[in-house]
Amino acid sequence: MxxxxxxxxxxxxxxxxxxxxxxxxxxxxxxxxxxxxxxxxxxxxxxxxxxxxxxxxxxxxxxxxxxxxxxxxxxxxxxxxxxxxxxxxxxxxxxxxxxxxxxxxxxxxxxxxxxxxxxxxxxxxxxxxxxxxxxxxxxxxxxxxxxxxxxxxxxxxxxxxxxxxxxxxxxxxxxIRHEIDAFIGNRFLEAVWREALWMLKDGIATTEEIDDAIRMGFGLRWGQMGLFETYRIAGGEAGMRHFMAQFGPALKWPWTKLMDVPEFNDELVDLVASQSDAQSGMYGIRELERIRDQNLVGFLRSLKERNWGAGKVLREHDERRRAAFHAGTLDGTPLKMAEMQVLPGWIDYNGHMTESRYLFCASEVCDAFLRLIGADMDYVAGGHSYYTAETHIRHLDEAKLGERITGTLQVVKADEKRIHTFITLAVGDRPVATVEQMMLHVDMKAGKACPAAPEVLVLLNPIATAHAGLPVPEGTGRAVGQKKG
Structure with a gap:
């Protein structure tokens, strides 16, 4: 429930x-x-x-x-x-x-x-x-x-x-350790907001120029390291103590107006609103939201790949859900391993998803499966991995911009050294491609195939057993150019 x-x-x-x-x-x-x-x-x-x-x-x-x-x-x-x-x-x-x-x-x-x-x-x-x-x-x-x-x-x-x-x-x-008005984030934002309003009111910078200073510079650093970790790096090899010694005296300089606030009146509102309209008025609010979301997804995925900052939170959430997901994989159906959207950079001149992205989607499905059975980056760091020995892709239909692709995987056959998989990429109920793969488990240092670790096989074998009762997928074993039927 x-x-x-x-x-x-x-x-x-x-x-x-x-x-x-x-x-x-x-x-x-x-x-x-x-x-x-x-x-x-x-x-x-x-x-x-x-x-x-x-x-x-x-x-x-x-x-x-x-x-x-x-x-x-x-x-x-x-x-x-x-x-x-x-x-x-x-x-x-x-x-x-x-x-x-x-x-x-x-x-x-x-x-x-x-x-x-x-x-x-x-x-x-x-x-x-x-x-x-x-x-x-x-x-x-x-x-x-x-x-x-x-x-x-x-x-x-x-x-x-x-x-x-x-x-x-x-x-x-x-x-939050102790109760405080506006908590941590808004306290910080309020200080930046006050300074921005003064620079705007004093004619030092426009709304767009202030935003540019953030998004082209320190905002990118803050998004991954925050304030103190950023300043630690600024201190060089001597670290934070050196930074504090170098820049600490600036705290006494009259740089900011944090204790002073510009008068909130119609003139200030008109100034901010008119410049904001000139900066962003060509976009509708929903369009701005989608642009924001796409940028955030790209940024967060980059952090996720490096297991850093907010990306670490995403990884940990995946791991918790992966454990719950594995409990439901033995129902004798192909595994739903990935959901993806056809993005603007994925399409060709005809508006269809380009060939490399079909292979990319299949790779995402395969990688998710390998993580599911414990053959993840930590496993690779230990000196073992699955290498793809053969791949056969069939293009069955077209995937277009904005469509969502679901990737499922069926284990056709598996033993201690090999996994034979069949991946189906579909838009709704419509298959757009299949990718058949043969993977070999390899001792990377020795450069040859070897049995997978017991902790991998204990996760792989029940899936292979559950899938053994499934019909062999249509298209399995086909060669390039082989006639249908």
């Missing part, structure tokens, strides 16, 4: 939470009095379906069931967790919590608040220990950070339960 989360407030953040839970297999009940809530969440979910699966190297779980409800009580019925994302009005949040705790006593409530402390949110509650901050960053369905902040009234068990739920949906829960 699927786990259920309730989402109270279906705006940009609430919609992102709904997508994050749904695509990780949870059922989701939504309450939002906005008559446009279903349309808005559908738009967020459409973007999430395009982006989030591209970060995973393990097949996504079956998508949960999304339901919309007319009351808070209906939405929270049967839910083990609630994510509150209503407007930043404390009296509204208190009203929502009262209704939630009356309808589902004991339910854990996480708030997306950007600034209220947990102790502020808990005031007047009969069960304050069940209300906690779980503050995300947009887009919630891609960015892993969730700042978890409790008060002394939250028990360690409540904090740990919140942390575990965040991990279960692939997020990185950062527990």
């Amino acid at each position: 699927a786990r259920k989360a309730a989402i109270i407030g279906g705006g940009v953040i609430g919609g992102g939470w709904a997508a994050r839970f749904l695509l990780n297999g949870w059922d989701v009940g939504v309450f939002d009095p906005d008559p446009e809530a279903e349309r808005k969440i559908a738009a967020v979910l459409a973007n999430a379906r395009l982006a989030l699966p591209a970060l995973s190297d393990v097949p996504m779980p079956a998508e949960g069931k999304l339901t919309f409800h007319g009351t808070i009580g209906e939405a929270v019925d049967g839910a083990e967790y609630v994510q509150e994302s209503v407007s930043e009005r404390i009296e509204l949040k208190h009203k929502v919590y009262a209704q939630l705790q009356q309808a589902n006593p004991g339910v854990l409530i996480g708030s997306s608040t950007s600034g209220f402390k947990a102790s502020d949110l808990q005031k007047g509650s009969p069960a304050p220990e069940n209300i906690i901050v779980a503050h995300p960053f947009n887009p919630v369905y891609l960015l892993p950070l969730s700042e978890v902040s409790g008060s002394p009234k939250n028990t360690p068990a409540t904090v740990e339960k919140t942390v575990q739920i965040m991990k279960d949906i692939g997020m990185f829960p950062l527990v």
